[in-house]
Amino acid sequence: MxxxxxxxxxxxxxxxxxxxxxxxxxxxxxxxxxxxxxxxxxxxxxxxxxxxxxxxxxxxxxxxxxxxxxxxxxxxxxNRGPADLRTNVERLIGETATTLEAVTDHSGLVRIGGDTWTARSSDGSLIPAGQRVEVARIDGATAVVSPSGKPLNNYEAGEA
Structure with a gap:
């Protein structure tokens, strides 16, 4: 053998x-x-x-x-590329979103980059529908958002 x-x-x-x-x-x-x-x-x-x-x-x-x-x-x-490359839900932190319905400290809906997410306010305030918000963090399947000072443009407001 x-x-x-x-x-x-x-x-x-x-x-x-x-x-x-x-x-x-x-x-x-x-x-x-x-x-x-x-x-x-x-x-x-x-x-x-x-x-x-x-x-x-x-x-x-x-x-x-x-x-x-x-x-x-x-x-x-x-391994080329930026060392601080964020993936998955980490990439959503800091992104702007639009509220689809009023966001409270317990419930709400936002649109982040074409996807609809459940949301809640980071500081417990009421954020009315149609407002621009910023994603502070992601808790499970819920985006925790805070009000943003940037105004919506006509496309984001639904007037396209």
Whole structure:
């Protein structure tokens, strides 16, 4: 069995490549994909007739070089963008909204960027319908809003 595996080492390297690629898909760390690149290089060396010990050396060298030089560059490109990038509901904080019905300290509706949210006033005041407000925070599925000093334009007021 071992003799067959050494003689047909490409099967070993292909299997290792597939295994490492599957592990990379689960971890998304860009480490195992570098190792799988090394196994592809060893597979190529095996197909060109290199002895098994040379294939192992090729695997180790290519994998090491990829981890040391390719992975940091790839991680930099993946992590590009502003460090304070807000996602999901965090991006709504500070946005302006329009009240669709009166907002009190317990209930109300607002439109934030085309979506309708339940809302309540941050300071307990009554905010009439049709007013511009600012999102102070999000509590679950409720936007906590405060009055804004900016006037509505005709489009936001529904006079388009």
């Amino acid at each position: 071992l003799d067959w595996l050494v003689a047909n080492s490409w099967v070993l390297w292909l299997g290792l490549f597939l295994l490492l690629a599957i592990v990379e898909m689960m971890t998304l760390d860009l480490f195992f994909i570098m190792l799988s690149g090394g196994s592809l290089a060893a597979l190529a060396a095996g197909l060109f007739g290199s002895p098994f010990w040379a294939q192992v050396v090729v695997f180790c060298l290519v994998a090491l070089l990829m981890v040391l030089f390719v992975r940091p560059v790839a991680l930099r490109h993946l």
